[in-house]
Amino acid sequence: MPRIGVFICHCGENIGATVDCEVVAQAAGRLPGVAHAVDYKYMCSDPGQSLIKEAIREKRLTGVVVGACSPRMHEPTFRRACAEAGLNPFLCEMANLREHCSWVHEKGEVTTQKAIDLVRMLVEKVKRNRPLTPIRVPITKRALVLGGGIAGIQAALDIANAGHKVVLVERDPSIGGHMAQLSETFPTLDCSQCILTPRMVEVAQHPDITLYTYSELESLDGFIGNFRATIRKKARSVDESLCTGCGACIQKCAQKKIPSEFNAGLGRRTAIYVPFPQAVPNKPVIDRARCTYYKSGRCKLCEKVCPTKAIRFDQEDELVTIDVGAVVVATGYDVKATSFFPEYGYGEYKDVITGLQFERLASASGPTLGEIRRPSDNEVPKKIVFIACAGSRDPAKGIHYCSKICCMYTAKHAMLYSHKVHDGEAYVFYMDIRAGGKMYEEFVRRAVEEDHVRYVRGRVSRIYPKNGKLIVKGVDTLLNSRPVEVEADLVVLATAMTAQPDAEDLAQKLKVSYDGDKFLNEAHPKLRPVEMNTAGIFVAGACQAPKDIPETVAQASGAASKVAGMFSRDELSREPVVAVVNRQPPPVWSTCVGCFLCETACAYQAIEREEIRGRDGGLIRTIAKVNESVCQGCGTCVALCRSKSIDLQGYTNEQVYAELLAL
Amino acid sequence: MRIGFFPGCSLEGSSREYLESIREVAAVLGIELAEIPDWNCCGATAAHTLNHRLALALPARTLALAEQAGLDEVVVPCSACYNRLAGTRHELLHDEALRQQITDIIEMNWHGATRVLNVLEWLNRVVGELPGHVSAPFGHRVACYYGCYLTRPKALAACRRIEDPTEMDDLVRAVGAEPIRWAYKVECCGAGLSVSRTESVARLSERIVSDAVERGAEAIVVACPMCHTNLDLRRDAILAAAPPGGRSRIAGIPVLYVTQVVGLAMGVSLRPLGLHRHHVPVRLSAAPPSVAPAAAGEGEE
Numbered sequence: 001m002p003r004i005g006v007f008i009c010h011c012g013e014n015i016g017a018t019v020d021c022e023v024v025a026q027a028a029g030r031l032p033g034v035a036h037a038v039d040y041k042y043m044c045s046d047p048g049q050s051l052i053k054e055a056i057r058e059k060r061l062t063g064v065v066v067g068a069c070s071p072r073m074h075e076p077t078f079r080r081a082c083a084e085a086g087l088n089p090f091l092c093e094m095a096n097l098r099e100h101c102s103w104v105h106e107k108g109e110v111t112t113q114k115a116i117d118l119v120r121m122l123v124e125k126v127k128r129n130r131p132l133t134p135i136r137v138p139i140t141k142r143a144l145v146l147g148g149g150i151a152g153i154q155a156a157l158d159i160a161n162a163g164h165k166v167v168l169v170e171r172d173p174s175i176g177g178h179m180a181q182l183s184e185t186f187p188t189l190d191c192s193q194c195i196l197t198p199r200m201v202e203v204a205q206h207p208d209i210t211l212y213t214y215s216e217l218e219s220l221d222g223f224i225g226n227f228r229a230t231i232r233k234k235a236r237s238v239d240e241s242l243c244t245g246c247g248a249c250i251q252k253c254a255q256k257k258i259p260s261e262f263n264a265g266l267g268r269r270t271a272i273y274v275p276f277p278q279a280v281p282n283k284p285v286i287d288r289a290r291c292t293y294y295k296s297g298r299c300k301l302c303e304k305v306c307p308t309k310a311i312r313f314d315q316e317d318e319l320v321t322i323d324v325g326a327v328v329v330a331t332g333y334d335v336k337a338t339s340f341f342p343e344y345g346y347g348e349y350k351d352v353i354t355g356l357q358f359e360r361l362a363s364a365s366g367p368t369l370g371e372i373r374r375p376s377d378n379e380v381p382k383k384i385v386f387i388a389c390a391g392s393r394d395p396a397k398g399i400h401y402c403s404k405i406c407c408m409y410t411a412k413h414a415m416l417y418s419h420k421v422h423d424g425e426a427y428v429f430y431m432d433i434r435a436g437g438k439m440y441e442e443f444v445r446r447a448v449e450e451d452h453v454r455y456v457r458g459r460v461s462r463i464y465p466k467n468g469k470l471i472v473k474g475v476d477t478l479l480n481s482r483p484v485e486v487e488a489d490l491v492v493l494a495t496a497m498t499a500q501p502d503a504e505d506l507a508q509k510l511k512v513s514y515d516g517d518k519f520l521n522e523a524h525p526k527l528r529p530v531e532m533n534t535a536g537i538f539v540a541g542a543c544q545a546p547k548d549i550p551e552t553v554a555q556a557s558g559a560a561s562k563v564a565g566m567f568s569r570d571e572l573s574r575e576p577v578v579a580v581v582n583r584q585p586p587p588v589w590s591t592c593v594g595c596f597l598c599e600t601a602c603a604y605q606a607i608e609r610e611e612i613r614g615r616d617g618g619l620i621r622t623i624a625k626v627n628e629s630v631c632q633g634c635g636t637c638v639a640l641c642r643s644k645s646i647d648l649q650g651y652t653n654e655q656v657y658a659e660l661l662a663l
Numbered sequence: 664m665r666i667g668f669f670p671g672c673s674l675e676g677s678s679r680e681y682l683e684s685i686r687e688v689a690a691v692l693g694i695e696l697a698e699i700p701d702w703n704c705c706g707a708t709a710a711h712t713l714n715h716r717l718a719l720a721l722p723a724r725t726l727a728l729a730e731q732a733g734l735d736e737v738v739v740p741c742s743a744c745y746n747r748l749a750g751t752r753h754e755l756l757h758d759e760a761l762r763q764q765i766t767d768i769i770e771m772n773w774h775g776a777t778r779v780l781n782v783l784e785w786l787n788r789v790v791g792e793l794p795g796h797v798s799a800p801f802g803h804r805v806a807c808y809y810g811c812y813l814t815r816p817k818a819l820a821a822c823r824r825i826e827d828p829t830e831m832d833d834l835v836r837a838v839g840a841e842p843i844r845w846a847y848k849v850e851c852c853g854a855g856l857s858v859s860r861t862e863s864v865a866r867l868s869e870r871i872v873s874d875a876v877e878r879g880a881e882a883i884v885v886a887c888p889m890c891h892t893n894l895d896l897r898r899d900a901i902l903a904a905a906p907p908g909g910r911s912r913i914a915g916i917p918v919l920y921v922t923q924v925v926g927l928a929m930g931v932s933l934r935p936l937g938l939h940r941h942h943v944p945v946r947l948s949a950a951p952p953s954v955a956p957a958a959a960g961e962g963e964e
Contacts, residue, residue: 343826348844396817397825462826464846471846 002127003035005061006119007052009043009068011098016041018102020112024067027116031123035059044074049081056085063087063126067095067119088131090576090650095122117663124662128655137572137629139225140325142167143563146217146506149177150549151330151541151556153199158560159328160208164567167322168203169231170213172261174279175200177332181262181356183363183370185549186412187443193278193365200280214285218319220510221605223630224536225325225572235315237272237286242310245282249302249311250274254292260367264357266375267367272302276365286311326536326563329520330556331506333542337496340391340398343462344493350376351470352463352491355409362416372420374490381424381489384417385472386410387460388430391496399496399517404546406494407434411444413492414453426453427486429460429474437550456484463491497546511604512537520544530559534604535574535632538562577650578631579606579638581624592623592645598637599624606630607637666785667734667777668696669725671705671744677896678888680937681740684922685782687931691796692789699729699737705747708855719761720768722751726779727771736778738785740922742812742887749779749819781813781821782886782921783830793837798930800839803947805924806875806883807831807842809849810890825849831921835884838928845878847871852893865900868893872901872913881947883918894918896942917945 006028010016021039029037036059040048043066055061064087066078071094079089095118105111141164145156148170156168168175180200182192203209218230253270260269262276269275271291272284292299293313303311335356338346346352351374353361360366361373374381388410391398407430414426433455435441447453458481460474469487476484499518500506507514512532513521520543523531530538540556541547547555566572579598583590589612599607610625624646626637635648647653674682689696702725711718726748729737739745755762756775766773786793814825822828826849832842850871853864872894875883885891894901895918902910918941926936938945 341826342824462846466846 002033002062003060004031004033004063004065004123004126005052005055005059006031006034006037006123007043007048007055007064007066007068008037008039008097008119009048009066010039010041011043011069011102012041015068015097015102015115018105018107018111019097019115021067021115023112024097024115024119028065028067028119028123031120033127034123035061043068044077049077052078052081053085056082056087061087062091063129064092065095065119065122065126066092067097067115067122069098070094070096070100090132091126091129093122093126093129095119121659121662124658125655128652128658129650132576132649134573135576135578135628137223137225137574139567139570139572140227140323141165141567142322142324143326143328143567144169144217144227144229144322144324145328145330147177147330147332147541147543148172148175148203148211148213149330149332149541150179150196150199151332151543151552152177152328153196153203154553154556155328155330155538155540155560155563156203156209157199157206158557159563159567160206162560162564162567164208164564166206166209167229167231167324168209168211169215169217170211171216171234172275173214173236173273173283173285174275174281175203175211175213176276176278176280178335178356179549180276180278181264181363182359183366184412184416186408187437187439189412189415191364193363197278197280200278204280211281212320213281217506217509220327223604223606223627225566226629227324227327227536229322229324229327231320231322233318233320235288235312235317236283237288237291237312237315238284239310239312239315240281240283242308243283243306244308244310245274245284246307247274247284248305248307250284252301252305254299254301255290258287258290263360263367264354266353266357266360278365286313326538326566327510328538328540328556328559328563329506329510329512329532329543330540330559331500331503331543333546334498334500335495337391337399337498338493340394340496341493344387344390344460344491345463345465346493349463349465349470349491350374351381351489352493354493354495355406355413356495358413358492359409362413362420370420372417372424372490379489380421382421383425383486383488384414384421384427384490384492385460385470385486385488386414386426386428386492386494387472388428388494389459390493392494393431399498401517401546402434403494403497404434405497405548408437408440408443408548410492410494411435411447411453415447415451418447418451418453426451427472427488428453428455429458429472430455431457431459437548458484497542500543503543510534510537512539530555530562536566574629575633575650576628577633577648578628579626579633579635579646579648580628581626582645582647589621590623590645591643592641593643594622594624595642596624597640597642598646601636601640603634603636604630604632606632664693665695665697666780667729667732667737668698669702669705669729669737669739669744669748670698671739671741673741673743673888677892678741678920680940681888681891681920681922683935683937684920684926684931685738685740687926687935688786688922688929691926691929691931692792696738697732697734699725699734700732701728705741705744707743707747711747716764716768718747719751719754719765722748723755723765723773724769724771726752726775726777727766727769727773729777730773731771734777736780738780738782740782740886741889742781742810743889745779745781745821746812746819752777752779753818783813783834784821786834786921786925787830790834790837793834793925793928797838797928799928801835801924801928802839802841803881804841804843804879805835805919806845806878806880807835807848807921808852808871808875808883808885808890808894810885810887811849811851811854812887812889814849831884831886834921835924838925840884840924840928843875843878843880845874845880847874852890854889854893857889857893857897861897861900862904864893864897865904868897869901869904869913872898872916873905873909876913876916880916882924882945883916884921884924885918886921891918891920898943915943915946917941917943917947919945
């Protein structure tokens with residue numbers, strides 16, 4: 001015979017002002033199986049919890065229903081109280097009388113009646129609850145970090161410095177990412193390379209970090225604490241253990257006119273190359289699509305000059321399998337979206353460039369060694385136009401979101417330009433200036449007031465060439481909306497920050513969710529910003545949303561501390577709200593017929609196959625089995641199971657039907 | 664193949680040559696143009712500046728007639744007519760209450776079954792077939808001028824890249840012409856101010872014609888009667904607005920309808936295409952200049 005205790009909370013006035021809590025408690029006391037019912041002003045407070053604990057002991061309760069707020073708010077609180085009084089915590093349930101009743105209805109008899117109904121449902125449910133125990137999962141204390149930009153570098157260093165092993169995978173030949181391409185950084189104008197390259201060296205030299213460059217994630221299996229990653233090490237065509245990075249091969253390479261990715265297409269590189277002199281590792285790769293030998297079968301100049309005989313034309317891709325406990329995704333962003341505004345003529349006119357290209361022009365390591373010279377004729381531009389929001393915040397033609405970094409880097413570009421070209425004029429066409437951040441607004445004001453950058457609030461409708469100049473036609477919406485025409489020598493587009501072109505593939509490989517713009521989704525936008533909806537996978541940097549360097553580094557450190565926190569324990573404990581396949585005594589074994597529809601339905605790959613064998617070892621039947629470490633308790637398999645062989649612990653069909661029948 | 668057709672007023676008046684050339688091209692392509700029976704005025708600018716419901720009711724009646732006639736699609740060559748018909752269809756399809764009001768006014772049923780096409784959309788469907796019909800490739804550098812109504816507003820635009828459309832360029836390229844890249848393909852010609860403020864139209868249109876000439880175009884190609892009127896019929900006013908030194912350069916550049924260009928390339932002679940009706944005479948040499956005239960000096964072209 002069940003002995004259920006019902007505890008109705010007033011939540012101050014939150015529930016008490018709308019629902020007659022005393023009447024609810026009295027009604028609950030009359031329900032069959034209820035041995036104790038009481039109401040109290042603040043059930044979550046210490047005296048409130050004591051009411052529950054005392055009742056459990058004195059009335060020998062077999063189940064508890066707390067009629068209060070949402071279980072998201074206080075279920076852990078009340079379950080802990082029950083456990084302290086000796087009741088299995090999973091025998092405690094909450095009826096949500098606040099969000100589901102008092103907050104959404106007017107005061108009145110009907111509202112009180114609804115509260116009684118909600119309590120009655122939960123009483124019927126809790127009668128059928130069974131004691132459950134949390135699931136324990138072992139942890140492999142090694143983290144996989146995907147992406148070697150500043151986000152990945154920061155996360156890898158933080159995890160490694162906490163004393164754990166890290167595998168850092170970068171698909172380019174060097175780590176460094178976009179930050180290595182930048183000239184100076186806002187709002188302090190410190191040199192990007194000067195603050196980044198020491199970190200890159202630290203990564204390479206850290207005893208607990210294994211670095212795989214020119215490598216990509218092939219697949220990821222397993223679950224939190226127990227992932228298995230397969231990494232494809234693309235063939236460098238160079239034996240890294242022999243190469244000393246002397247560069248003789250690069251000097252001799254016959255292909256010298258390949259657009260350099262690092263210089264955003266403004267410089268040239270060879271077919272055997274390191275992306276930039278400060279690369280980590282400083283060992284070349286052969287770009288097989290461009291190499292003369294791979295195209296025509298002849299050349300091998302690099303092999304002839306290599307003093308250590310490190311060139312390996314026959315090297316093949318290598319697959320490495322690594323067990324890891326956690327994954328940090330830090331795969332970054334892309335800025336190539338120039339197609340939103342064909343009327344700006346990017347690609348058509350050499351002197352219309354992107355912000356990233358301007359970074360290379362302004363960088364001391366760039367193709368012009370830091371002098372601002374325009375691509376078409378190498379002249380110093382005397383009039384330069386920056387167009388902010390070249391694609392961002394434009395649902396009609398571009399993307400709907402704000403790329404977040406452009407206001408700041410455009411101010412920085414204009415500032416760098418006026419520092420380098422003293423007689424030059426800089427114009428910025430903008431929609432709004434978004435300069436939220438420490439010292440950000442001050443930075444933009446400095447560009448306007450000290451460096452005399454001309455900010456024009458308005459959009460540019462068209463750019464066309466005339467007499468060696470680029471005519472920029474726009475509008476100044478602040479001065480009676482008059483049309484503006486600027487004869488520019490160079491135009492810089494703040495193109496939108498977009499997700500990596502293969503972000504969707506990666507998300508599917510990792511089984512994590514992503515938004516309509518292919519940015520990866522964090523588990524909760526406010527309260528779980530570095531976790532993803534798949535347990536054990538964390539996110540950092542611009543693969544989640546556009547963000548600048550300080551924010552990226554903060555998120556990376558956040559993700560790293562989550563990983564370190566997880567690794568500080570030897571095993572994980574999690575709620576036992578998982579699906580189970582029923583097992584029956586022989587000769588039935590289980591009602592599962594092995595159709596494995598559940599396998600298709602499961603979004604988390606939690607369904608395994610279990611062979612039932614007789615004493616002689618002969619196979620009797622193959623049935624489904626739920627890996628309780630992986631199962632997220634969504635219940636999709638339960639709904640789909642045709643023989644009703646799967647049930648969700650804590651939310652069994654029996655419990656749910658009992659709730660509904662109580663209505 | 665049979666397709667609905669709405670000539671509108673200008674194609675029966677000042678832009679007869681547009682209609683004539685459309686009929687010639689359709690004949691070569693074996694397309695039957697089924698004129699909407701008893702069609703009426705689209706309302707153009709006059710109606711929608713005065714009364715919103717009148718502006719919707721006029722095109723709605725024509726669309727309802729097309730629907731009654733069982734036409735799935737209607738070709739509407741005039742850009743203003745196109746804008747009114749396509750705009751009305753769009754608005755009524757997205758506002759159930761408004762549709763009820765308008766169908767009450769016109770006392771006809773309307774379901775939105777008939778789609779509206781302009782000439783660019785219509786010919787681009789068969790652009791693959793055009794080279795097969797070409798007997799005299801139109802070997803000239805041309806400036807394709809789209810004007811405003813073909814590209815705006817975005818919901819109705821017949822063109823994919825609204826600020827830098829390429830649909831007309833694709834068409835003329837298919838019949839052997841060489842479309843230039845220029846700066847004024849969607850700038851305003853002054854449109855209906857042609858009558859009331861001719862000097863404004865002259866000022867705006869002068870920039871369009873001058874830029875086309877400066878960048879080496881031998882002809883301007885249009886798909887809108889209003890554009891044609893302003894660039895061709897108003898040429899004297901344009902010349903008056905031009906700087907004195909530049910007048911002779913821009914005096915002679917002819918303005919052709921896209922269907923006239925296609926028709927010429929198909930071997931149709933001048934008169935059936937209505938080329939004799941233009942104000943600026945169409946005198947294009949048979950053999951195009953082998954070297955393109957220097958454009959305005961940009962290295963990028």
